[in-house]
Amino acid sequence: MAKADYYEVLGVSKTASDDEIKSAFRKSAKKYHPDLHPDDKVCEAKFKELNEAYEVLSDKEKRAKYDQFGHAAFEQGAGGGAYNYGGGFGGGFGGFSDIFDTMFGGGFGSSRRNPNGPVDGNDLQYNLTISFEEAAEGVRKEILIPREENCKTCSGSGAKAGTKPQKCTVCGGSGQVRVQQNTMFGSFASLHACDACSGTGTIIKDPCPDCKGKGRVTKSTRIVVNVPAGIDNGQSIPMRGQGEHGKRGGQNGDLYVVIKVKPHKLFTRRGYDLYLDMSVPVTTALLGGEIQVPTLNGTVKYNVPEGTQPNTTFRLKEQGVKRLNGSGRGDLFVKAVIQLPKKLNDEQRSLVKKLAESLGDKVNDSKPTKRGIFDKFKDQR
Ligand SMILES: [Zn+2]
Ligand SMILES: [Zn+2]
Incomplete structure:
Protein backbone atom coordinates (compact mmCIF):
# COMPACT_ATOMS: atom_id res chain seq x y z
CA MET A 1 0.00 0.00 0.00
CA GLY A 106 9.32 18.65 24.91
CA GLY A 107 9.38 17.00 21.50
CA PHE A 108 10.85 13.73 20.44
CA GLY A 109 14.11 15.03 19.07
CA SER A 110 15.01 17.45 21.81
CA SER A 111 14.32 15.14 24.75
CA ARG A 112 16.45 12.41 23.19
CA ARG A 113 19.32 14.71 22.34
CA ASN A 114 19.38 16.46 25.65
CA PRO A 115 18.37 14.02 28.37
CA ASN A 116 18.93 16.70 31.00
CA GLY A 117 16.78 19.31 29.30
CA PRO A 118 13.34 20.42 30.44
CA VAL A 119 10.37 18.15 29.77
CA ASP A 120 6.80 19.43 29.93
CA GLY A 121 4.30 17.55 32.11
CA ASN A 122 1.40 15.66 30.56
CA ASP A 123 -2.13 17.01 30.45
CA LEU A 124 -4.64 15.19 32.64
CA GLN A 125 -8.37 14.66 32.38
CA TYR A 126 -10.88 14.28 35.21
CA ASN A 127 -14.58 13.50 34.79
CA LEU A 128 -16.71 15.38 37.30
CA THR A 129 -20.39 14.49 37.67
CA ILE A 130 -22.65 17.25 38.99
CA SER A 131 -26.39 17.69 39.43
CA PHE A 132 -28.61 19.50 36.95
CA GLU A 133 -29.11 22.35 39.42
CA GLU A 134 -25.37 22.66 40.10
CA ALA A 135 -24.72 23.03 36.38
CA ALA A 136 -27.45 25.63 36.06
CA GLU A 137 -26.46 27.73 39.06
CA GLY A 138 -22.71 27.05 39.40
CA VAL A 139 -20.93 25.17 42.19
CA ARG A 140 -17.58 24.92 43.95
CA LYS A 141 -16.18 21.38 44.07
CA GLU A 142 -13.10 19.81 45.59
CA ILE A 143 -11.57 16.95 43.68
CA LEU A 144 -8.64 14.64 44.36
CA ILE A 145 -6.27 14.35 41.43
CA PRO A 146 -3.62 11.64 41.42
CA ARG A 147 -0.79 13.18 39.47
CA GLU A 148 2.93 12.90 38.98
CA GLU A 149 4.84 15.63 40.77
CA ASN A 150 8.48 16.43 41.34
CA CYS A 151 9.73 14.88 44.58
CA LYS A 152 10.05 17.65 47.18
CA THR A 153 12.64 15.77 49.24
CA CYS A 154 15.26 15.75 46.49
CA SER A 155 13.84 18.61 44.37
CA GLY A 156 13.38 16.13 41.56
CA SER A 157 17.03 15.08 41.31
CA GLY A 158 16.39 11.54 42.59
CA ALA A 159 19.55 11.69 44.70
CA LYS A 160 19.58 11.32 48.49
CA ALA A 161 19.96 14.54 50.49
CA GLY A 162 23.60 15.70 50.47
CA THR A 163 24.47 13.71 47.34
CA LYS A 164 24.21 14.53 43.66
CA PRO A 165 23.56 12.41 40.57
CA GLN A 166 26.89 11.55 38.87
CA LYS A 167 27.56 12.07 35.21
CA CYS A 168 27.37 8.76 33.29
CA THR A 169 30.85 7.78 32.16
CA VAL A 170 29.64 5.56 29.29
CA CYS A 171 27.91 8.31 27.33
CA GLY A 172 29.69 11.26 28.94
CA GLY A 173 26.37 12.62 30.23
CA SER A 174 24.66 12.92 26.88
CA GLY A 175 22.43 9.89 27.49
CA GLN A 176 23.08 8.64 23.97
CA VAL A 177 25.57 6.61 22.08
CA ARG A 178 26.20 7.12 18.37
CA VAL A 179 26.07 4.23 15.91
CA GLN A 180 27.20 4.60 12.29
CA GLN A 181 24.82 3.21 9.69
CA ASN A 182 25.60 2.82 5.98
CA THR A 183 22.77 2.92 3.45
CA MET A 184 22.52 3.53 -0.28
CA PHE A 185 21.90 7.21 0.47
CA GLY A 186 25.10 7.58 2.39
CA SER A 187 26.06 6.93 5.96
CA PHE A 188 23.98 8.16 8.82
CA ALA A 189 24.81 8.41 12.44
CA SER A 190 21.96 6.97 14.40
CA LEU A 191 21.62 7.65 18.08
CA HIS A 192 20.71 5.01 20.62
CA ALA A 193 19.77 5.56 24.25
CA CYS A 194 22.69 4.77 26.56
CA ASP A 195 22.08 1.47 28.34
CA ALA A 196 24.21 2.32 31.35
CA CYS A 197 22.07 5.30 32.42
CA SER A 198 18.84 4.46 30.54
CA GLY A 199 19.32 7.62 28.51
CA THR A 200 19.29 10.00 31.46
CA GLY A 201 22.98 10.90 31.25
CA THR A 202 23.36 10.51 35.00
CA ILE A 203 23.87 7.71 37.51
CA ILE A 204 22.36 7.94 40.98
CA LYS A 205 24.47 6.11 43.56
CA ASP A 206 22.41 7.02 46.66
CA PRO A 207 18.78 7.24 45.66
CA CYS A 208 16.35 9.52 47.49
CA PRO A 209 14.27 7.28 49.80
CA ASP A 210 11.01 9.10 49.07
CA CYS A 211 10.99 8.68 45.30
CA LYS A 212 13.46 5.73 45.12
CA GLY A 213 15.70 7.71 42.78
CA LYS A 214 13.05 8.61 40.23
CA GLY A 215 12.83 12.26 41.24
CA ARG A 216 9.08 11.94 40.81
CA VAL A 217 6.23 10.87 43.05
CA THR A 218 2.56 10.21 42.32
CA LYS A 219 0.43 12.11 44.79
CA SER A 220 -3.29 12.70 45.24
CA THR A 221 -3.71 16.43 45.31
CA ARG A 222 -6.83 18.28 46.40
CA ILE A 223 -7.91 20.84 43.83
CA VAL A 224 -10.80 23.30 44.02
CA VAL A 225 -12.85 23.60 40.85
CA ASN A 226 -15.17 26.56 40.45
CA VAL A 227 -17.79 25.23 38.08
CA PRO A 228 -19.38 28.25 36.41
CA ALA A 229 -23.18 28.61 36.23
CA GLY A 230 -24.50 27.60 32.84
CA ILE A 231 -22.00 24.84 32.09
CA ASP A 232 -23.45 21.97 30.09
CA ASN A 233 -22.89 18.26 29.83
CA GLY A 234 -19.62 17.40 28.03
CA GLN A 235 -18.01 20.83 28.43
CA SER A 236 -14.63 20.95 30.10
CA ILE A 237 -12.92 23.39 32.41
CA PRO A 238 -9.22 23.87 31.60
CA MET A 239 -7.02 24.36 34.64
CA ARG A 240 -3.68 25.63 33.45
CA GLY A 241 -0.65 24.09 35.10
CA GLN A 242 -2.65 21.62 37.21
CA GLY A 243 -1.62 18.57 35.19
CA GLU A 244 1.52 16.53 35.66
CA HIS A 245 4.52 18.54 36.78
CA GLY A 246 7.17 19.37 34.21
CA LYS A 247 10.63 17.88 34.67
CA ARG A 248 13.78 19.96 35.08
CA GLY A 249 12.03 23.28 34.64
CA GLY A 250 9.63 22.07 31.96
CA GLN A 251 6.11 23.45 32.01
CA ASN A 252 3.39 21.76 34.02
CA GLY A 253 0.68 20.05 32.01
CA ASP A 254 -2.93 21.23 32.19
CA LEU A 255 -5.88 19.56 33.88
CA TYR A 256 -9.15 19.30 31.98
CA VAL A 257 -12.18 18.80 34.18
CA VAL A 258 -14.85 17.28 31.95
CA ILE A 259 -18.37 17.93 33.25
CA LYS A 260 -21.07 15.25 33.26
CA VAL A 261 -24.50 16.61 34.19
CA LYS A 262 -27.13 14.28 35.69
CA PRO A 263 -30.55 14.54 34.03
CA HIS A 264 -33.41 16.34 35.81
CA LYS A 265 -36.69 14.63 36.58
CA LEU A 266 -38.79 17.53 35.29
CA PHE A 267 -36.70 19.72 33.03
CA THR A 268 -35.00 19.11 29.73
CA ARG A 269 -32.25 21.52 28.79
CA ARG A 270 -31.35 22.85 25.34
CA GLY A 271 -28.67 25.51 25.45
CA TYR A 272 -29.74 27.84 28.23
CA ASP A 273 -33.45 27.18 27.74
CA LEU A 274 -35.47 24.71 29.80
CA TYR A 275 -38.45 22.67 28.65
CA LEU A 276 -41.21 21.37 30.89
CA ASP A 277 -44.38 19.36 30.26
CA MET A 278 -47.04 20.74 32.60
CA SER A 279 -50.39 19.14 33.39
CA VAL A 280 -53.28 21.58 33.04
CA PRO A 281 -56.82 20.54 34.05
CA VAL A 282 -59.30 20.70 31.17
CA THR A 283 -61.45 23.21 33.03
CA THR A 284 -58.48 25.56 33.47
CA ALA A 285 -57.73 25.23 29.77
CA LEU A 286 -61.36 26.07 28.93
CA LEU A 287 -62.01 28.82 31.45
CA GLY A 288 -58.50 30.13 31.99
CA GLY A 289 -56.89 30.26 35.42
CA GLU A 290 -53.77 30.25 37.50
CA ILE A 291 -51.30 27.37 37.61
CA GLN A 292 -48.14 26.91 39.72
CA VAL A 293 -45.15 26.29 37.44
CA PRO A 294 -42.01 24.75 38.97
CA THR A 295 -38.74 26.54 38.08
CA LEU A 296 -35.13 26.09 39.20
CA ASN A 297 -35.85 28.63 41.97
CA GLY A 298 -39.19 27.53 43.37
CA THR A 299 -42.62 27.79 41.76
CA VAL A 300 -44.05 30.77 39.94
CA LYS A 301 -47.68 31.63 39.14
CA TYR A 302 -48.82 31.62 35.55
CA ASN A 303 -52.21 32.65 34.20
CA VAL A 304 -53.40 30.19 31.60
CA PRO A 305 -55.60 32.08 29.16
CA GLU A 306 -59.17 31.04 28.41
CA GLY A 307 -59.48 28.54 25.58
CA THR A 308 -55.94 27.17 25.79
CA GLN A 309 -55.43 24.44 23.21
CA PRO A 310 -53.65 21.13 23.93
CA ASN A 311 -49.85 21.29 23.69
CA THR A 312 -49.75 25.06 23.61
CA THR A 313 -46.31 26.22 24.77
CA PHE A 314 -45.93 29.18 27.11
CA ARG A 315 -42.66 31.03 27.39
CA LEU A 316 -41.53 32.18 30.82
CA LYS A 317 -38.74 34.66 30.19
CA GLU A 318 -35.52 34.49 32.22
CA GLN A 319 -36.58 31.31 34.05
CA GLY A 320 -34.00 29.14 32.31
CA VAL A 321 -30.33 28.44 33.00
CA LYS A 322 -27.83 31.21 33.78
CA ARG A 323 -25.70 32.03 30.76
CA LEU A 324 -22.00 31.17 30.99
CA ASN A 325 -21.04 34.70 29.95
CA GLY A 326 -23.07 36.11 32.85
CA SER A 327 -25.64 37.95 30.73
CA GLY A 328 -28.91 36.82 32.24
CA ARG A 329 -30.69 33.51 31.78
CA GLY A 330 -32.40 31.49 29.13
CA ASP A 331 -36.16 30.99 29.10
CA LEU A 332 -38.49 28.27 30.39
CA PHE A 333 -40.87 26.77 27.83
CA VAL A 334 -43.93 25.19 29.41
CA LYS A 335 -46.03 22.84 27.30
CA ALA A 336 -49.64 22.60 28.47
CA VAL A 337 -50.59 18.92 28.64
CA ILE A 338 -54.33 19.09 29.11
CA GLN A 339 -55.72 16.51 31.52
CA LEU A 340 -59.13 15.02 30.81
CA PRO A 341 -60.93 13.17 33.60
CA LYS A 342 -60.97 9.43 32.93
CA LYS A 343 -64.27 8.81 34.73
CA LEU A 344 -67.31 10.99 35.35
CA ASN A 345 -70.05 10.54 37.93
CA ASP A 346 -73.68 11.01 36.96
CA GLU A 347 -73.73 14.67 37.93
CA GLN A 348 -70.57 15.42 35.94
CA ARG A 349 -71.91 13.46 33.01
CA SER A 350 -75.05 15.49 32.87
CA LEU A 351 -73.06 18.71 33.16
CA VAL A 352 -70.86 17.73 30.26
CA LYS A 353 -73.94 16.76 28.25
CA LYS A 354 -75.38 20.18 28.93
CA LEU A 355 -72.16 21.72 27.79
CA ALA A 356 -72.20 19.63 24.65
CA GLU A 357 -75.74 20.63 23.86
CA SER A 358 -74.91 24.26 24.47
CA LEU A 359 -71.91 23.99 22.15
CA GLY A 360 -74.09 22.30 19.56
CA ASP A 361 -72.18 19.04 19.72
CA LYS A 362 -74.04 15.85 18.92
CA VAL A 363 -74.44 13.83 22.11
CA ASN A 364 -74.07 10.09 21.91
CA ASP A 365 -74.80 8.54 25.20
CA SER A 366 -72.69 5.43 25.18
CA LYS A 367 -74.13 3.91 28.33
CA PRO A 368 -75.15 0.37 27.37
CA THR A 369 -78.63 0.69 28.95
CA LYS A 370 -79.57 3.74 26.91
CA ARG A 371 -78.42 3.07 23.40
CA GLY A 372 -79.38 5.39 20.65
CA ILE A 373 -80.72 4.52 17.22
CA PHE A 374 -77.36 5.22 15.64
CA ASP A 375 -75.61 2.55 17.78
CA LYS A 376 -78.25 -0.09 16.91
CA PHE A 377 -77.85 0.72 13.26
CA LYS A 378 -74.04 0.41 13.65
CA ASP A 379 -74.35 -3.05 15.27
CA GLN A 380 -76.42 -4.41 12.37
CA ARG A 381 -73.78 -3.63 9.80
ZN1 LIG B 1 13.16 12.21 45.80
ZN1 LIG C 1 24.96 6.95 29.89
Missing part, protein backbone atom coordinates in the same frame (compact mmCIF):
# COMPACT_ATOMS: atom_id res chain seq x y z
CA ALA A 2 1.29 3.45 -0.92
CA LYS A 3 2.14 5.56 2.10
CA ALA A 4 0.34 8.83 2.60
CA ASP A 5 2.33 12.00 2.14
CA TYR A 6 3.63 13.16 5.52
CA TYR A 7 2.59 16.77 4.89
CA GLU A 8 -0.92 15.64 4.03
CA VAL A 9 -1.05 13.43 7.12
CA LEU A 10 -0.41 16.46 9.31
CA GLY A 11 -2.48 18.75 7.13
CA VAL A 12 0.27 21.31 6.60
CA SER A 13 1.87 22.82 3.50
CA LYS A 14 5.31 21.80 2.25
CA THR A 15 6.62 25.16 3.41
CA ALA A 16 5.16 24.89 6.93
CA SER A 17 7.34 26.19 9.76
CA ASP A 18 8.50 23.96 12.62
CA ASP A 19 5.93 25.58 14.89
CA GLU A 20 3.12 24.98 12.42
CA ILE A 21 4.12 21.34 12.16
CA LYS A 22 4.31 20.98 15.92
CA SER A 23 0.94 22.57 16.53
CA ALA A 24 -0.73 20.59 13.72
CA PHE A 25 0.64 17.39 15.20
CA ARG A 26 -0.41 18.22 18.77
CA LYS A 27 -3.92 19.01 17.62
CA SER A 28 -4.36 15.84 15.58
CA ALA A 29 -2.58 13.58 18.04
CA LYS A 30 -4.86 14.71 20.85
CA LYS A 31 -7.85 14.06 18.64
CA TYR A 32 -6.77 10.54 17.69
CA HIS A 33 -5.06 9.56 20.90
CA PRO A 34 -5.86 5.88 21.52
CA ASP A 35 -6.67 6.50 25.18
CA LEU A 36 -9.67 8.46 23.96
CA HIS A 37 -10.72 5.77 21.48
CA PRO A 38 -10.02 2.38 23.04
CA ASP A 39 -10.26 -0.51 20.58
CA ASP A 40 -10.68 1.81 17.61
CA LYS A 41 -8.31 0.39 14.99
CA VAL A 42 -8.82 3.30 12.60
CA CYS A 43 -7.81 5.84 15.21
CA GLU A 44 -4.89 3.70 16.26
CA ALA A 45 -3.60 3.54 12.69
CA LYS A 46 -4.17 7.26 12.24
CA PHE A 47 -2.29 8.00 15.45
CA LYS A 48 0.62 5.84 14.35
CA GLU A 49 0.69 7.56 10.98
CA LEU A 50 0.69 10.98 12.68
CA ASN A 51 3.59 10.02 14.90
CA GLU A 52 5.58 8.74 11.98
CA ALA A 53 4.95 11.89 9.94
CA TYR A 54 5.82 14.11 12.87
CA GLU A 55 8.98 12.21 13.66
CA VAL A 56 10.28 12.94 10.20
CA LEU A 57 8.97 16.46 9.59
CA SER A 58 9.99 17.76 13.01
CA ASP A 59 13.61 16.86 12.36
CA LYS A 60 15.51 19.17 9.99
CA GLU A 61 17.78 16.47 8.58
CA LYS A 62 15.05 13.90 8.09
CA ARG A 63 12.70 16.45 6.62
CA ALA A 64 15.32 17.49 4.05
CA LYS A 65 15.87 13.83 3.09
CA TYR A 66 12.14 13.24 2.85
CA ASP A 67 11.70 16.32 0.65
CA GLN A 68 14.40 14.98 -1.66
CA PHE A 69 13.70 11.25 -1.74
CA GLY A 70 10.19 10.80 -0.32
CA HIS A 71 9.45 7.67 1.71
CA ALA A 72 12.30 5.83 0.01
CA ALA A 73 14.75 7.86 2.10
CA PHE A 74 13.72 5.85 5.14
CA GLU A 75 12.57 2.52 3.76
CA GLN A 76 16.06 1.81 2.51
CA GLY A 77 17.51 2.13 5.95
CA ALA A 78 15.05 -0.34 7.47
CA GLY A 79 16.26 -2.43 10.37
CA GLY A 80 17.63 0.33 12.54
CA GLY A 81 18.63 2.82 9.90
CA ALA A 82 18.13 6.48 9.38
CA TYR A 83 15.07 6.99 11.45
CA ASN A 84 15.41 4.39 14.08
CA TYR A 85 16.55 5.76 17.38
CA GLY A 86 17.34 2.45 19.03
CA GLY A 87 15.11 2.33 22.07
CA GLY A 88 12.71 4.75 20.42
CA PHE A 89 9.70 3.72 18.47
CA GLY A 90 11.24 3.23 15.07
CA GLY A 91 12.18 -0.25 16.20
CA GLY A 92 8.72 -1.28 17.30
CA PHE A 93 5.48 0.23 18.39
CA GLY A 94 5.48 0.32 22.16
CA GLY A 95 2.93 1.50 24.70
CA PHE A 96 0.91 4.48 23.60
CA SER A 97 1.49 6.36 26.79
CA ASP A 98 5.24 6.04 26.29
CA ILE A 99 4.93 7.55 22.89
CA PHE A 100 2.65 10.25 24.14
CA ASP A 101 5.12 11.08 26.90
CA THR A 102 7.93 11.22 24.46
CA MET A 103 6.11 13.23 21.84
CA PHE A 104 4.71 15.81 24.23
CA GLY A 105 7.61 15.72 26.60
